[in-house]
Amino acid sequence: MTVCDLFDSPDIELYFYHELDARERGRVDAHLRGCAACRQRLDDLRAIRRALASRPVVDAPPAGDWSGFMRRLDAAIAADTTAPGAASVSPRVATPRRGWSLRPALALAAMLALVTIGVAIAARYRTTPAPASVIESASQAPAQTPASELKADPDRSLKVGTAEHLERSKLVVLGLATRDPQHTTAADWQYERQLAGNLLTDTRLYRLQAQDRGMTDVARVMRDLETVLIEASMADKPDRGTLERVQRLITKRDLVVKMQVVASSAGL
Amino acid sequence: MNVGHRETADSDLVALAAAGDGAAFHALVERHRAMVYRLAYQFAGNHHDAEDITQDVFIKVYRSLERFRYDAQLTSWLYRIVMNACIDHKRRQSPAGWAPFTEEAELRMVNTPEERPGPEEQTYGGQLGEVLQSEIARLPPGQRLVFTMRHHEGLKLSEIASALDLAEGTVKRQLHAAVHRLRGALTSARVTTGGRA
Numbered sequence: 001m002t003v004c005d006l007f008d009s010p011d012i013e014l015y016f017y018h019e020l021d022a023r024e025r026g027r028v029d030a031h032l033r034g035c036a037a038c039r040q041r042l043d044d045l046r047a048i049r050r051a052l053a054s055r056p057v058v059d060a061p062p063a064g065d066w067s068g069f070m071r072r073l074d075a076a077i078a079a080d081t082t083a084p085g086a087a088s089v090s091p092r093v094a095t096p097r098r099g100w101s102l103r104p105a106l107a108l109a110a111m112l113a114l115v116t117i118g119v120a121i122a123a124r125y126r127t128t129p130a131p132a133s134v135i136e137s138a139s140q141a142p143a144q145t146p147a148s149e150l151k152a153d154p155d156r157s158l159k160v161g162t163a164e165h166l167e168r169s170k171l172v173v174l175g176l177a178t179r180d181p182q183h184t185t186a187a188d189w190q191y192e193r194q195l196a197g198n199l200l201t202d203t204r205l206y207r208l209q210a211q212d213r214g215m216t217d218v219a220r221v222m223r224d225l226e227t228v229l230i231e232a233s234m235a236d237k238p239d240r241g242t243l244e245r246v247q248r249l250i251t252k253r254d255l256v257v258k259m260q261v262v263a264s265s266a267g268l
Numbered sequence: 269m270n271v272g273h274r275e276t277a278d279s280d281l282v283a284l285a286a287a288g289d290g291a292a293f294h295a296l297v298e299r300h301r302a303m304v305y306r307l308a309y310q311f312a313g314n315h316h317d318a319e320d321i322t323q324d325v326f327i328k329v330y331r332s333l334e335r336f337r338y339d340a341q342l343t344s345w346l347y348r349i350v351m352n353a354c355i356d357h358k359r360r361q362s363p364a365g366w367a368p369f370t371e372e373a374e375l376r377m378v379n380t381p382e383e384r385p386g387p388e389e390q391t392y393g394g395q396l397g398e399v400l401q402s403e404i405a406r407l408p409p410g411q412r413l414v415f416t417m418r419h420h421e422g423l424k425l426s427e428i429a430s431a432l433d434l435a436e437g438t439v440k441r442q443l444h445a446a447v448h449r450l451r452g453a454l455t456s457a458r459v460t461t462g463g464r465a
Contacts, residue, residue, distance in 0.1 A: 013447045048454060058309040058310075058315075058318070061315055
């Protein structure tokens, strides 16, 4: 290739991409008329454009299916605690999508009913009187409980942890209990499974700790919760029968009420 | 999907999302995910990494909603985030690591080609586009992004410079270097195939 004035400059690319002003463009036009090497450079650019234009444009996951991506993004954002206002923006919490629009209202209604029922029948499920320390601290929020107090009283620490875990689990169980089997999509089911799976390990640990310490009520409710979570998280098909089976388990074991009672006993 | 926000302007969606409207954030993602994915795929060359980069981009968008300047174009803002996500992705893959995207880091990238098979090492079946695509994947990340944004996305060099917060002269040099490499691949392919390309 003959070396010319423009050989090492980007002018031919800028000419090709229409990045030169009129005066510069005229200058390059004049040069091209007398320079075969630069005309070849320009032809190369046209060949590159033609060749790349023949390549498929990839602007979506395989088969154009964004559902998996959107679920993973939702989960990542729901777990993201670094963002300002994370709790309010998270689609998991605030987005009325994929048929979730009624869920908060249903959950709230169910919660109100359960609190009332739970208080009324708490005594039935309490086989032993609550320890005085728990009663005294029943009005305290867990965050207000001094760390030193929890450290000094492992049972109290376990109860507070139990109550917090049950509080987290309650919305998941309510979500499963109130979902309409006839209008549950594969994406919804995947989301429920993921939530259930995330709670499973902690539930098991709390059950084992409660058993070790002889906290029978806590161990029982954790065992029932664990059973429901296993059933929900292991099911890989969004079939109506599976969801109905999970819902029957929740109802048969009176799970939501038990969770409410045990959480209340622990001081939440 | 998100029909309610179909006509809502980007800047309004950002404001709504920043105020806690999850549906508005979803609408933003759905509106721009194809562009982000296209750039990410051009950069990464495979679906797995493209998806990772795309997810990183939208998580960063989510975290930065309150810092969006409403007089700016959302796409310019996104390009910058995509660019940084691509560099972050490269940094995670590279044992040597990468500095944040600065002029200094960009200069390093200019001179650091990817270690992938060149066109002469590939089985060539007469698909010039495939050879060039492969060469694009071997470009240093800075050149690859600038070429992709100019050639595939059709952005003016001034827009790329603005989006990437680089001097326009730097962007020109990146483009020039990228085209030089691609022209070399084109020549090699022609020699390999006896001029069929």
